[in-house]
Amino acid sequence: MAHPRLEADPTIRVSDLSLGYPAHAGGREFQAVEGMSFDVPRGDVVALLGESGSGKSTLAKFLAGRGPDAGEKAARIKLTGGEATVLDTPMRGLGRRTRARLTTYIGHLAQDAGATLTPELNVGDILFEPIVERSKRFDRDALGERIAEMMDIVALPLSKLQEYPYELSKGQRQRVAVMRSLMLDPTLLIADEPTLGVDANNRPKIVDLLRWYRERTGATLMLISHDIGMLEALVKDVLVMQQGRLVGQGDINEIFRHADHGYVQLLAQALRATAYDEIAEE
Numbered sequence: 001m002a003h004p005r006l007e008a009d010p011t012i013r014v015s016d017l018s019l020g021y022p023a024h025a026g027g028r029e030f031q032a033v034e035g036m037s038f039d040v041p042r043g044d045v046v047a048l049l050g051e052s053g054s055g056k057s058t059l060a061k062f063l064a065g066r067g068p069d070a071g072e073k074a075a076r077i078k079l080t081g082g083e084a085t086v087l088d089t090p091m092r093g094l095g096r097r098t099r100a101r102l103t104t105y106i107g108h109l110a111q112d113a114g115a116t117l118t119p120e121l122n123v124g125d126i127l128f129e130p131i132v133e134r135s136k137r138f139d140r141d142a143l144g145e146r147i148a149e150m151m152d153i154v155a156l157p158l159s160k161l162q163e164y165p166y167e168l169s170k171g172q173r174q175r176v177a178v179m180r181s182l183m184l185d186p187t188l189l190i191a192d193e194p195t196l197g198v199d200a201n202n203r204p205k206i207v208d209l210l211r212w213y214r215e216r217t218g219a220t221l222m223l224i225s226h227d228i229g230m231l232e233a234l235v236k237d238v239l240v241m242q243q244g245r246l247v248g249q250g251d252i253n254e255i256f257r258h259a260d261h262g263y264v265q266l267l268a269q270a271l272r273a274t275a276y277d278e279i280a281e282e
């Protein structure tokens with residue numbers, strides 16, 4: 001059985017990768033990602049950008065090892081061409097046990113994760129849950145200290161640990177979801193819109209949390225985000241997708257300065273406009 005290698009470099013290697021959703025309801029198989037090739041070096045922070053429906057979430061979910069997770073068969077992501085390796089583990093023909101092992105090391109913040117926190121658990125139990133599911137033996141005091149540090153960074157009072165998701169605002173729930181995605185100390189974190197639904201004042205707190213985590217662990221981060229503050233503060237390289245294909249890739253400053261693809265130019269303009277809007281808001 002393949003064993004994930006935490007020190008693998010690159011952390012992610014993708015070669016001519018195509019991903020699809022199975023045919024259902026008399027339709028045809030749908031190709032959401034087509035012929036993508038890129039590497040993510042160990043310890044890098046990369047942003048995955050692209051318009052709605054370009055395939056970002058599909059790619060993110062697949063690379064996080066969560067491709068087959070969906071309850072409905074029609075929503076399970078299939079590798080339909082090429083290769084991908086994550087932490088030196090080939091994703092083609094990934095067996096159940098290897099996948100379980102791999103996902104221990106990969107944090108996945110799903111899109112709108114704040115909205116899917118377990119309603120019956122309070123915040124403290126939501127944060128402990130990933131640990132408890134893996135092992136009955138853990139250092140509760142050390143973990144408690146780490147949770148307190150994270151709560152401080154994202155400006156949530158400790159009293160929130162006793163509250164249930166319905167008692168929190170949307171932005172507070174999202175901050176809890178981001179903290180939860182870090183609880184197992186992932187070597188690779190793949191986060192889909194970590195600041196979505198969080199107001200402008202609190203978005204920098206999520207950026208601070210991710211920065212704190214990276215500095216502490218040297219983890220590799222793949223972020224789907226068009227939040228200019230997050231991109232400027234954390235990201236080194238970007239991958240730009242359009243209709244399932246990679247249309248731009250490279251250093252964030254270079255790619256926006258010398259964009260030769262029409263869509264990348266439009267995106268760069270839109271991001272700049274967002275930045276000005278936010279400055280105007282403050």
Ligand SMILES: Nc1ncnc2c1ncn2[C@@H]1O[C@H](COP(=O)(O)OP(=O)(O)OP(=O)(O)O)[C@@H](O)[C@H]1O
Pocket residue numbers: 021030031032050051052053054055056057058059074075076111
């Ligand atoms: N379960 C599914 N079955 C069939 N097609 C799907 C399924 N989920 C997503 N798709 C399609 O795959 C394509 C890529 O979707 P995906 O969610 O990966 O894009 P995205 O770039 O993350 O978009 P957004 O920014 O809106 O989240 C879209 O055309 C979408 O309609």
